[in-house]
Amino acid sequence: MKPETYRVASNPAIESSGESAALRVLFSGESQTKPSHLLGPKVYDFYLMHLVLSGRGTFELNGNSYELNAGHTFLIKPGQLIRYESDSAEPWRYRWIAFKGIEAAALVELAGFDSGEGQYVHLPDFRRASILYRRVYQTLHGDGAAAALEAAGYVQLILAAYGKADLTSHRRAEIAGSHGDQLHQRVIRLLSAQYTHSVSIEAMADSLGYNRAYLSRVFRKKTGLSPISFLLRLRLDRAKLMLRERPQLTVGQVAASVGIQDALYFSKQFKKQHGLSPVAYRLDILGMQEDS
DSSP: OOOOEEEEEEOTTHHHHOTTOSSEEEEEEEEEOOTTOEEEEEOOSSEEEEEEEESEEEEEETTEEEEEETTEEEEEOTTOOEEEEEOSSSOOEEEEEEEEOTTHHHHHHHTTOOSGGGGEEEOSSOHHHHHHHHHHHHHTTSOHHHHHHHHHHHHHHHHHHHHHHHHHHHHHHHTTSTHHHHHHHHHHHHHHHHTTSOOOHHHHHHHHTSOHHHHHHHHHHHHSSOHHHHHHHHHHHHHHHHHHHOTTSOHHHHHHHTTOOOHHHHHHHHHHHHSSOHHHHHHHHHHHHHHO
16 A cells, blocks of 8 residues: 655745635645545635545535545535545545635636536546646745746636536536437527528537537437428528518528528428418418408
8 A cells, every 4th residue: 555645835925816816726735645534524715626646535515425536526615514535445646726716616617516416527537637736736836926826827727627528528418318408409599590691510510519410319309300400490480581571572582581592492492391482472471461
């Protein structure tokens, strides 16, 4: 079993950084804990974030216990009653960072750390995060405000890495659960905003971080339509409204206004969906208006 070690470095400009700092790193360190090393139950008045490098242990929060190992990060928020303990046979080795600041809460939220189970995350590849934790520790051995500013920059990079990991994990879960609702609503919003222009479903999928086949499967599961079919229906519904409310526009102009450049194709699809050609629909509507 590895011998117990403990190293810590404090912010050299802690007094001058002030309570009004957006993000202020207080201290950082690394430890190979001893078997059954226990901290708590206790409360901190700052954020304390641990990255587990090896070993196992238990993190307790809000009456729940979580078994964490290499690649896990657990975050403790100010004022929370917590308890954490290394395993008796394979104790934790971890790096940690303590910080606070007027923007700390917002940054933590953006990184994806929510209450309860959301206060720990797992990074399958945590090498980059480990390096950044180490750089925070090394930077705090420097002098003055520059070291404090650099350390805060590294912490923001770390939080950004967790934010990306949180998005990735949500994407993996979307097809199986309620997150699929969020994805298909995002697609609907994008199509509703861009239907007047040429829309590439592949480009849209790429911009959302998915491949086209995956996005189409999720969307069809929620709506019963492919994104292409939904887009066409959306365009023809908008065209129906324009034919009624903009009689000065030709059929070709209406088609182009809803993102369809081929007027013949537009007419065929309009009749297929609404039972009348665009011209016949407009004449029917105008006749009804004259009768009234």
